[in-house]
Amino acid sequence: MSSGVAVDLENIWIRFGDFVAVREANVSIKGGDFFSFLGPSGCGKTTILRAVSGFLEPSQGQVRIGGKDMAGIGPNKRPTALIFQNLALFPLMKIWENISFSMEVAGASTAERRKRADELLDMIALEGQGDKYPSELSGGQKQRVAIARALCANPDVLLLDEPLSALDLKLRQHMRTELREIQKRVGITFIYITHDQGEALTMSDSVAVMKAGVIDQIDSGHNIYDHPSTPFVASFVGENNVFRGKVKEIKGNDALISTNRSGELLSRITPSQVGKLSVGDDAMMFIRPETLRLGKADASSKTTISADVINEEFEGNSFSVFLKGDGDKSIKMSVPNAGQDHISSRGENLSLHYDATNAVAMPAGELASE
Amino acid sequence: MNETVKHTAKKKVIFSEFFRNNGAVMGSLLFGLVGFWLIFLILLPQLSMLDYSFRYNLPPAEVGGPKDVYTLSNYQHLLYGSDTSHQRYNSVDLKVFVRTIIAAIMVTVFNILLCYPLAYFLGQSKGSGFVRLLVVLLIIPYWINEILRAFALRIIFGDSGLLNDVLIFLHITSEPIDFIRQDIALYAGLGYAYILLMLFPMYNVIESLDRNQIEAARDMGASWVRIHRRIVIPHAKPGIVSGATMVFMLSAGALAAPQILGGPSSLWFTQLVYQWFNDSLNWQQGAAYAMVLLVSTITIVLTVMRIFKVNMGDIGK
Known part of the structure; x- marks a missing residue:
């Protein structure tokens, strides 16, 4: 036609x-x-x-x-x-x-x-x-x-x-x-x-x-x-964990963010905001639940987050683990169901790893309301 | 066979459910009240009139005597007139009858044409305070007694009434127009008397029309005429028919407006009925006339409903 x-x-x-x-x-x-x-x-x-x-x-x-x-x-x-x-x-x-x-x-x-x-x-x-x-x-x-x-x-x-x-x-x-x-x-x-x-x-x-x-x-x-270009898009489309903080260092397309709760974390800058983020700026960093993995504690790693488990939910194809995060927002990790009984227990301290390419950083802004 | 069984079973369920929901005492009371209404307020008065219409007008002493038998003479009178008349048919009364029916139909059609745009406007601009105010303004004149309203119209339409004054002032006419003799006042009065009974059923159905349907039709290129013909009017049909039924029945059976606003030469059929009852004290003859009017109007209404494919159930909506 x-x-x-x-x-x-x-x-x-x-x-x-x-x-x-x-x-x-x-x-x-x-x-x-x-x-x-x-x-x-x-x-x-x-x-x-x-x-x-x-x-x-x-x-x-x-x-x-x-x-x-x-x-x-x-x-x-x-x-x-x-x-x-x-x-x-x-x-x-x-x-x-x-x-x-x-x-x-x-x-x-x-x-x-x-x-x-x-x-x-x-x-x-x-x-x-x-x-x-x-x-x-x-x-x-x-x-x-x-x-x-x-x-x-x-x-x-x-x-x-x-x-x-x-x-x-x-x-x-x-x-x-x-x-x-x-x-x-x-x-x-x-x-x-x-x-x-x-x-x-x-x-x-x-x-x-x-x-x-x-x-x-x-x-x-x-x-x-x-590659969401604003915090609103990052938080409205799909599920996302937000980490607030200030830019400590910029290296090419990557930024080191000094987060309020989770120490210094490395992230790539979202493509549309490259060059618009400079040291000292208020920034937001997003990591999706499915890109977080369990790992060993490593204080020197800039891609490891340490947090306490609040609770865990069984979703059928996956487990959702909720951990104490930034302010009132919890950190959510999604672990595929491979036949485990459970992933964690309440109050347990976990170390979460991610790839810096799976995290996006951008200037701070308004989030989507839930 | 099976269907009937199911049907009665369903009826029984509705029946017992009614009593379960309302309790035995309240249920019986409601049932009794509905029964009272049906029997004493609708059925018995009509039946007694029907009975009257088939009897001779006898002096009180002979009522119940050997002469008190059933007869068709009252109905024959409407058709052929009295035995002493020279005409083959009772053309005077029959003319009044036909004129009444035709005039009632005209009043109904006039009311439909007048109310449809108004009901559409009110129904589709929903929610605004202005519309609610407008509806109240429409109702207020009906707080006044029907007879007073008829007299008010008579004053407006009179020789030196407001309308003639305005027309003469505007040089539209030099002589006052005799609205009363021309029956214009009568038709205006009848149209106005029952207009709300036309407006509100129409307004209710049009208000329930999903506005997206109108927009969808518009999006597909439909003209306003087509939107009304294909979407709005079919949707509003039950309301239009329900309003038309009431206006027609009430206009054909109206008495106050014809008495007050009718010209000296024009009689309304109800006035004939009234004369038989009140002036001639011949209730039997009056009952026969009233029965003819009732049966004719019901027949007309049912025919119109059949033509426009409207069910009885739709009207009650």
């Missing part, structure tokens, strides 16, 4: 009275990409989506779809289709009428509409269900009907507003794969809104992480996870 149409947001500001919902958003989405906006609720990601779909005009800045400025063009005239969080299927129309509604609007004949609806029903593996009503379908089926309805109009860009949030866990994971496959098949640009980092990381070519109206980082899922 379509080879994909690029979407550009240039210096977008969206204000509601005195409240700034979106601040200086600059995003270039490549044609045919699966692009996600990831952030906690209220961070402005849905507002951005509404600006792309045309339900809302940005207070400032330009939305371009396929290079064309969208200012003053209503949602019904834009080459976008929006899938709502609650899907918004029409309950009083049959499934095939729902799917082909955009063709009805365009004045297509009943036979044409029915034919196209049946094709799309085949694509979403709901053959022969066209004469049912939405209330007769399961959650996952409704989900697929909403996608088919949006695709029926042959949009250049599909906008999805947390469409999986109403589904249960198993179905949600299944739909992730399915959505990604549909996107590859139709080849159009998908813009996906979510607060679920798992969804964003598994499906997206690129992810924009948002916090309180500001985009903190735009990158591949991999880079977001491994």
Whole structure:
């Protein structure tokens, strides 16, 4: 089908009275990409989506779809289709009428509409269900009907507003794969809104992480996870242990941090902040639970943390060990389940090792609230 | 067979559950009250009127005597008039009947057209204090007695009333318009009398419509006309039909507004019923007229519901 149409947001500001919902958003989405906006609720990601779909005009800045400025063009005239969080299927129309509604609007004949609806029903593996009503379908089926309805109009860009949030866990994971496959098949640009980092990381070519109206980082899922550029991204995406302190020494791309509680620790500086961190600065250092390992005590090592065990939880595929850390934050270590009964006992002092390449340091900043 | 068994079993469950939830005493009391309402307030009065409508209007001494037998003469009177009349049909009364039904239908249609935009506005701009104030303002005039309201309208529509004064002041007309004789006052009065019964059911259903559905349709390029035709009106249908039923029934059965606002030459069918009961003291004849009106309006309502595919159950929502 379509080879994909690029979407550009240039210096977008969206204000509601005195409240700034979106601040200086600059995003270039490549044609045919699966692009996600990831952030906690209220961070402005849905507002951005509404600006792309045309339900809302940005207070400032330009939305371009396929290079064309969208200012003053209503949602019904834009080459976008929006899938709502609650899907918004029409309950009083049959499934095939729902799917082909955009063709009805365009004045297509009943036979044409029915034919196209049946094709799309085949694509979403709901053959022969066209004469049912939405209330007769399961959650996952409704989900697929909403996608088919949006695709029926042959949009250049599909906008999805947390469409999986109403589904249960198993179905949600299944739909992730399915959505990604549909996107590859139709080849159009998908813009996906979510607060679920798992969804964003598994499906997206690129992810924009948002916090309180500001985009903190735009990158591949991999880079977001491994090379976060701000403390917010580091703490919001995946689980992370934070160590606060001051920079003691800088050596190339590495920094030695004098932490408040755990002595001097070595870390690489996250790529986007190299050169922006200097000796004496307040810094934050992050180490993921799965990169910590048990080791021997070694006071001279700059990659060993000594801490007391608070408690331990069995998670099935792993054990989570919580240790006393920096302030009110505990240190979490994740140990794969290899048949052990337990890893530690309460109050025991453990030495945790890590590779300096698995730790990231950056200037101190705001963390994601839990 | 099996289905019926299941059905009665289900009924029994609902029954015993009702008593379990409310306790034996409260349960029986509630049951008794509902029964009282059904039997004494609805069934018996209607049945006694039905009985009356098939009897002769006899002097009290002969009631229960050999002459007190069932007859169709009261119904025949509406169709053919009295034996002494020269006309084949009772055209005077039949004309009043048909005119009443048609006028009630017009009032209902007028109310639907008037209330739909208002209900849509109120229902879709939910939550704001302005809307709540507006609803209160709509209700306040109904704190006043119906008859007083009718007289107020008569004053407004009168020869030297407010409306004529304004029209003459604006040079739209030089002579006062006789709104009363033209029946404009009557239709306005009837329309106004029951408009809230149209507005509120509509407002309730439209308020329950998910706004995302409207946005979804808009996103797919639908015009406002199509959004209303395909999304809003089908959703609002039970509310519209429920409001229309009430307005139609009450308009066709209204008495105060036609008495006060009706022109000298125009009679409302209820006024005929009233005359039979009150002026002629012929309750039997009046009961027959009332029965005809009741059965006709119910038939019309059921037909309209069938045409628009609305179930009885939807109306109660």
